[in-house]
Amino acid sequence: MESTIEVTDLRKRYGPAVALDGMSFTVTPGHVTGFVGPNGAGKSTAMRVILGLDAPDGGTALIGGRPYRSLSRPLTHVGALLDAGALQPSRSARNHLLWLAHSQGLTARRVDEVIEQAGLREVARRRADGFSLGMRQRLGVAAALLGDPSVLILDEPFNGLDPEGIVWMREFLAGLAAQGRAVLVSSHLMSELQDTAGHVVVIGRGRVIADAAVHELLAGVARDRVTLRTLSRPEAVVVLEEAGATVTAAGLDTLTVSGLTAERVVARLSAHAVPFSEVSAHRATLEEAYMELTRDAVQFRAATEEAR
Known part of the structure; x- marks a missing residue:
């Protein structure tokens, strides 16, 4: 329970706009959970509610069975990176971290670590x-790790990283999860999440659309x-359609076949020379799965904006 995030029936409105509409999901320890959805789907609002920055209109968001506001020395329970620019620009990286560490009773030695x-x-x-x-992203990650928390919540941590930094972040997040932490990562970079996350929560219009292991989502799309x-x-085309397949052209000499496994396609073609x-x-x-799952949410948002 200590390193579990439990979101149950979260609801939140900003005037007439519904940000969260009964959202429920769980982030368990031991792997990275991707948190994805179109712009305006409710990702940032959900993370802000989990971290006690916004109050929900209904439902609960618990960390280790407790709301964030009840945690003493919260950085020792949960570390978060929501905005890499949220720092005092005149401070050095070390002084920024020292200021945060002193607020939680942490040592300068931990800052250097x-x-x-x-x-x-x-x-x-x-x-x-x-x-x-x-570099600000790295500083934000360092701040999130200060209290050696069992839960980490990171919003778009891959943004602004060069290829070397992306590889570093991917391996770093996987290592944190391997230590038994619960790691929730919001990102628009599906290729990075596919290589990093073991589980994905897909949301749209303030609701959970899919909540599954990455391999299960990919199997459903394939x-x-x-x-x-x-x-x-x-x-x-004739031979494969007679076997019940759906065949579409994908190039001058290329076909896409649905409804038959690769083994059956080979057997069918070979049998008919x-x-x-x-x-x-x-x-x-994961990008294909994401686009397919969120198509309705994106179309809904576009229709709503057009109506305005």
Whole structure:
């Protein structure tokens, strides 16, 4: 329970706008949970409610079975990065962290430890106003780690990072989860979440659309789709459609086959002496799953904005 986030039937309105409409999900320890949805879906609001920055109109958000506001020395329970720019620009990176550490009764030694973890040793005494967005992200991660919390909530931590920084962040988050922490990460970079998250919560219009392991979402999108390359397209279409497949053109010599596994496609073509150069099972991506799951939410938002 100590490192679990439990969101139950959260509701929140801002005037006539519904931000959260009965949202429920759980973030468990031991893996990274991706938190994704279109702009305006309610991600930021949900994270702010979890962290006690906004009060819900209904429902609960608990960390280790308790609301954030009841936690003493909260940085020792949950670390958060919501805005990499939320710092005093005239302070050095180390002084920024010292200020936060003193507020929680943490030591300067702990500050130096997280500076090392976040790869900030060379710039620790530089003023933060000279930092790139990527370096501010690292500083935000260092601040989130100060209290060695069992729960981490990070909003768009990949933004502003160069390729080396993205690889670092991906491995760093995986390492934190491997230590038994609950890690909730909001991001628009689906490729990074696919390589990092073990579980994904997809939201739209303030509601949970999907709450599943990444491999389950990808399996649902793939649906036995197969890429076939052949110079005998007409013959292949006839043979495969007779077997119940749906076949669509994807290029001059390429077909997309749905409804048959790659093994069955090979067997069917071979049995009818239809030549082919490639048969490969479709590898679905998290971006495909996301686009398919959130299509209605995006269309709803566009229709609403047009009506205004």
